[in-house]
Amino acid sequence: DAKTTQPTSMDCAEGRAANLPCNHSTISGNEYVYWYRQIHSQGPQYIIHGLKNNETNEMASLIITEDRKSSTLILPHATLRDTAVYYCIVRVLTGANSKLTFGKGITLSVRP
Amino acid sequence: EPEVTQTPSHQVTQMGQEVILRCVPISNHLYFYWYRQILGQKVEFLVSFYNNEISEKSEIFDDQFSVERPDGSNFTLKIRSTKLEDSAMYFCASSDHNSPLHFGNGTRLTVT
Numbered sequence: 001d002a003k004t005t006q007p008t009s010m011d012c013a014e015g016r017a018a019n020l021p022c023n024h025s026t027i028s029g030n031e032y033v034y035w036y037r038q039i040h041s042q043g044p045q046y047i048i049h050g051l052k053n054n055e056t057n058e059m060a061s062l063i064i065t066e067d068r069k070s071s072t073l074i075l076p077h078a079t080l081r082d083t084a085v086y087y088c089i090v091r092v093l094t095g096a097n098s099k100l101t102f103g104k105g106i107t108l109s110v111r112p
Numbered sequence: 113e114p115e116v117t118q119t120p121s122h123q124v125t126q127m128g129q130e131v132i133l134r135c136v137p138i139s140n141h142l143y144f145y146w147y148r149q150i151l152g153q154k155v156e157f158l159v160s161f162y163n164n165e166i167s168e169k170s171e172i173f174d175d176q177f178s179v180e181r182p183d184g185s186n187f188t189l190k191i192r193s194t195k196l197e198d199s200a201m202y203f204c205a206s207s208d209h210n211s212p213l214h215f216g217n218g219t220r221l222t223v224t
Binding site: 034038041042043044045046049087093098099100101102103104 | 116143145147149154155156157160168201203205207210212213214215216217218220
């Protein structure tokens with residue numbers, strides 16, 4: 001019942017931008033797009049989320065297409081420490097039942 | 113920055129024994145979650161907890177599992193009689209109303 005699809009893996013060079021795509025063609029109007037990452041076996045780490053406008057914070061930028069059917073997470077200057085599994089998740093933001101459902105994510109490898 | 117803390121980091125137990133995994137959520141958060149991740153597999157939702165009761169649980173969360181918030185700061189997951197297949201990383205998370213989930217770094221449970 002995956003609601004997002006992501007490539008299995010990608011790599012990029014250290015210092016370059018990493019653009020991670022995600023498709024969520026069945027997203028509902030009340031669902032937000034969330035991005036998390038998991039470095040090795042640590043707990044998932046929140047990166048960013050958005051509804052329909054592009055968002056930017058100190059970690060990344062999130063670009064959501066106008067039809068909201070896909071999005072791209074941008075790490076502007078990837079470092080070796082950004083090597084991780086990145087999860088794109090759609091989440092209804094209402095009260096007590098707003099859990100996150102993780103898929104397999106995309107493994108980003110940053111090479112020196 | 114406030115964080116979710118989990119103890120112990122690693123728990124080894126024998127099959128059939130009871131284990132209690134402990135979590136201290138972020139202090140002003142209202143929603144609490146447990147997830148697990150079997151080695152090499154996806155992060156799976158177990159249960160969410162709000163207002164001193166379970167708000168949602170997955171099929172994994174059977175009668176062997178229970179959660180409790182025994183005081184104002186701790187949130188615990190109890191496995192009554194552990195099985196070999198309960199070996200996994202267990203992650204606790206917490207969130208405020210309509211805010212991202214923040215995860216701890218997990219407890220690695222090994223059942224022998």
